[in-house]
Amino acid sequence: MDHSPKKITVGTVTRNTLSKQVVENITQLLISGQMKPGDKLPTEMELMEILNVSRPVLREALSSLESLGIITRKTREGTFFNNKVSSHPFSAMLALASDNLQAMIEARMALELGLITIAAEKICDEDLERLKQTIDVIESSKDNNYWGADIEFHRIIALSANNPVVEGLIDSLIVTLLKTNSIVKVRERQRTLEHHIAIYNALVKRDPFEAFHQMFLHLDYVRQKVLNTETSN
Incomplete structure (x- = not known):
């Protein structure tokens, strides 16, 4: 070349x-x-x-x-x-929209809500166990320092969709997670746990409708929190 x-x-x-x-x-x-x-x-x-x-x-x-x-x-x-x-x-689009936080969050929602419905039908017991481990890490975390386990929870779900066409989007999804994590200064561990456990339980039941619903509640909560934090700065 x-x-x-x-x-x-x-x-x-x-x-x-x-x-x-x-x-x-x-x-x-x-x-x-x-x-x-x-x-x-x-x-x-x-x-x-x-x-x-x-x-x-x-x-x-x-x-x-x-x-x-x-x-x-x-x-x-x-x-x-x-x-x-x-x-x-999608990485190129994220680069162009790097100053548009709302657009990035909405893009994350579009990706994750689609991926979790697929993951609910495909996720294996091994991945469910790994999800449970991230929940345990969050529950036992000190000083609310659990962002790594939080990101891993979402990454495992995305990869569980096991779709080579959308695999290229997962790295971009992690970028949006890192972006939103860097903005939120006050973490609510108990609320995060409740959301993650509800998502996990829906995946255990292999219920795509319930998984979609619980992920939407979680991401909408994150969206409101991030945008409110950004507005108040």
Whole structure:
């Protein structure tokens, strides 16, 4: 593959949310077809000049793109669009909507509500046991430090759908979980436990309707809490 830099055209950044605008402009290179998965991006100095931004702003944007799985930075080689990014288009959409918290939460709801109905029909006893273990970790957690077990609970359910077509969306789902977890400062362990146990019980019964209902109650609670927290900041 030819990794030589390509001549590209992007708009300069002029608004206040500089790093977010850089994320949008770089992602648009893929969407517009100017660059393709696997292509090497211009150097940092070249991007700084093209986008008219400082090095800290550019590096903040590149870190965001890397966490979303859009790019990979290789020491002494440069920065590349990931080869698999075309099979994970939802990551690109998340990058473009990174400043739209409500849209990200609604996207998470759309994904998880669909996945859990499938998981309810396919989940195996081993995965149910792993779900129970995450509930036990949350119940015994100190200082409400249970976010890792919380994320694992949702990841296990998503993977239990066992659908290769949607597997590429699961990493993006985790990104939205991390985003919402970073915003909520006050955790309610008992409420989380109640929701997770209700979801778990529905999955044990292999009841997709009840699983959907309980997951909706949980995600709607999270949505209201996150948006209220964001509004009050």
